[in-house]
Amino acid sequence: MAEDYRYMNDQRKIAYFSMELGLTAEMPTYSGGLGVLAGDTIRAAADLKVPMVAVALLHRKGYCRQKLDEHGNQSEEPVNWAIEDYLTPMPARAHMKVEGRDVVVRAWQRDIVGYGGFKIPVYFLDTDLPENDETHRGLTHHLYGGDERYRLCQEKVLGIGGVRMLRALGFNEIERFHMNEGHAALLSCELLDERRRSGGDPDRKPSEEDVEAVRRKCVFTTHTPVPAGHDQFKLDVVHRVLQERTIEALKDLSCIDDVLNMTFVALHLSHYVNGVAKRHGEISRQLFADYAIDSITNGVHARTWVSPPIQEVLDAHIPTWREDSYSLRNALSIPRRELWAGHVKAKKELLGYVSRTTSVEMDPEAFTIGFARRAATYKRADMFFDDLDRLRRIYDSAGALQVIYAGKAHPKDGGGKDLIRRIFQAKEALKDKIKVVYLPDYDIRVCRLMTGGVDLWLNTPEPPMEASGTSGMKAALNGIPSLSVLDGWWIEGWIEGTTGWSIGGMIKGVAEPADRAKDAEMLYDKMEYVILPLYYRERSQFMSVMRYCIALNGSFFNTQRMMAQYVLKAYFT
Numbered sequence: 001m002a003e004d005y006r007y008m009n010d011q012r013k014i015a016y017f018s019m020e021l022g023l024t025a026e027m028p029t030y031s032g033g034l035g036v037l038a039g040d041t042i043r044a045a046a047d048l049k050v051p052m053v054a055v056a057l058l059h060r061k062g063y064c065r066q067k068l069d070e071h072g073n074q075s076e077e078p079v080n081w082a083i084e085d086y087l088t089p090m091p092a093r094a095h096m097k098v099e100g101r102d103v104v105v106r107a108w109q110r111d112i113v114g115y116g117g118f119k120i121p122v123y124f125l126d127t128d129l130p131e132n133d134e135t136h137r138g139l140t141h142h143l144y145g146g147d148e149r150y151r152l153c154q155e156k157v158l159g160i161g162g163v164r165m166l167r168a169l170g171f172n173e174i175e176r177f178h179m180n181e182g183h184a185a186l187l188s189c190e191l192l193d194e195r196r197r198s199g200g201d202p203d204r205k206p207s208e209e210d211v212e213a214v215r216r217k218c219v220f221t222t223h224t225p226v227p228a229g230h231d232q233f234k235l236d237v238v239h240r241v242l243q244e245r246t247i248e249a250l251k252d253l254s255c256i257d258d259v260l261n262m263t264f265v266a267l268h269l270s271h272y273v274n275g276v277a278k279r280h281g282e283i284s285r286q287l288f289a290d291y292a293i294d295s296i297t298n299g300v301h302a303r304t305w306v307s308p309p310i311q312e313v314l315d316a317h318i319p320t321w322r323e324d325s326y327s328l329r330n331a332l333s334i335p336r337r338e339l340w341a342g343h344v345k346a347k348k349e350l351l352g353y354v355s356r357t358t359s360v361e362m363d364p365e366a367f368t369i370g371f372a373r374r375a376a377t378y379k380r381a382d383m384f385f386d387d388l389d390r391l392r393r394i395y396d397s398a399g400a401l402q403v404i405y406a407g408k409a410h411p412k413d414g415g416g417k418d419l420i421r422r423i424f425q426a427k428e429a430l431k432d433k434i435k436v437v438y439l440p441d442y443d444i445r446v447c448r449l450m451t452g453g454v455d456l457w458l459n460t461p462e463p464p465m466e467a468s469g470t471s472g473m474k475a476a477l478n479g480i481p482s483l484s485v486l487d488g489w490w491i492e493g494w495i496e497g498t499t500g501w502s503i504g505g506m507i508k509g510v511a512e513p514a515d516r517a518k519d520a521e522m523l524y525d526k527m528e529y530v531i532l533p534l535y536y537r538e539r540s541q542f543m544s545v546m547r548y549c550i551a552l553n554g555s556f557f558n559t560q561r562m563m564a565q566y567v568l569k570a571y572f573t
């Protein structure tokens with residue numbers, strides 16, 4: 001019985017809201033890092049028995065399936081998935097208005113089970129019901145699809161529909177509502193509105209006391225370091241989608257001027273706000289000087305991201321690692337040869353996948369570089385190919401290398417699509433010497449294979465655009481060092497020559513301004529003079545670096561530590 005009470009809905013204290021949520025590779029309810037982080041967050045909360053419930057949208061047609069032709073032209077297809085195979089429909093219904101029309105919302109449930117058996121219920125909201133208008137049935141179909149109106153409708157379903165659904169399901173004792181990025185900000189308006197409705201005077205405006213009470217309940221995590229990345233809506237769209245009462249309340253709170261900025265809504269109505277790495281916290285404080293903004297550096301869920309061969313090695317030497325991510329600190333006691341043998345197996349699995357999907361046979365002995373992330377221009381995925389002759393010379397003088405790429409461009413991002421084409425051109429130009437492959441349809445599964453199986457994880461974003469980045473943390477858990485621009489989490493995880501290597505330097509604790517030519521030069525220099533010689537000529541030193549990656553970075557950049565910090569700083573305060 002002592003166990004049971006925590007499973008009851010009215011004992012849940014934390015509600016976690018996220019537009020996207022990556023739980024398994026089969027459920028296309030995420031697009032990239034934000035959704036995968038949300039999934040890892042929930043897994044860690046289940047491990048730590050945090051009394052949480054989570055809410056997202058169903059995304060019946062997913063984000064997109066990526067097809068690439070031989071020139072690297074991307075086309076997209078919707079994803080059709082058998083929702084019933086993964087989720088259970090709930091009988092509860094929430095009722096709301098969208099664009100002045102009644103909309104009925106239902107929820108599909110999946111339980112995430114933690115290490116000790118504790119369960120976190122996750123609800124995916126769905127408006128595709130015969131009661132709804134044709135246009136509103138489609139609101140929970142496409143993740144990041146459609147126009148501004150479609151997005152705002154989705155955010156309304158998530159924020160307002162989500163709170164109402166929790167109430168319909170009997171979650172009446174929630175003490176904290178966590179908004180994972182501004183997409184969920186409208187939940188705070190619903191909490192204000194709940195107070196108005198309970199007060200008996202339907203025309204009452206929110207008082208200072210109402211605003212304070214809502215603030216105490218809300219937590220906001222911002223993920224975007226550039227102003228343009230923040231969710232904004234034009235006023236005509238706002239008037240079309242939201243109700244006048246909500247708009248009036250937002251005006252009174254100064255969250256609307258010539259646009260509705262969701263970040264301001266969330267900032268204004270939260271008692272705790274954080275960025276997702278130390279540097280990102282600093283940048284956010286500069287962007288939003290009127291607000292107190294802390295930082296909690298992201299992590300990844302250890303059991304999810306360690307490859308099966310490395311899991312075996314850890315099981316043999318650090319038997320507590322599955323329940324206690326901090327114990328990865330003991331990785332220095334793993335015999336180098338055993339770690340290496342695990343790595344070789346994981347690399348074979350990856351190269352087997354490469355061969356099956358692209359028909360390219362890569363060399364298991366050759367130094368293998370991985371680069372996978374959303375194909376957005378600021379990530380500068382093509383920087384590695386800025387000087388093809390230099391790359392050929394490095395190959396001849398320092399040793400064989402090969403490169404594995406993956407990543408989807410947003411369907412409407414022409415710049416991102418160009419990037420993929422440029423990588424295909426470089427692939428063609430280098431084909432007599434250096435093997436380059438681009439794995440299609442990057443997802444959780446491909447990411448697991450890649451961050452488990454390459455020899456080096458490369459990252460070249462333009463600072464300060466990378467709020468955190470998490471794929472390098474996944475690599476570190478598998479003992480794979482990073483070569484990366486000093487941005488996001490890497491500023492904290494980087495120890496030169498011990499956990500990996502930097503591109504660019506720091507001046508007074510801040511990364512030097514991006515200079516593409518200089519960055520590319522440093523990338524090549526480190527490859528030629530430091531990393532390849534270490535790999536080919538001082539293998540046992542390279543294996544030491546691998547152990548440090550797990551001991552220093554795997555033991556810290558995980559969601560167990562991250563969740564403990566949310567509990568301490570944001571949830572139970």
Ligand SMILES: *Cc1c(COP(=O)(O)O)cnc(C)c1O
Binds near residue numbers: 036372374468
């Ligand atoms: C981890 C992950 C990401 C995030 O990687 P970044 O380093 O933040 O770019 C994106 N997509 C998938 C599928 C992932 O698993």
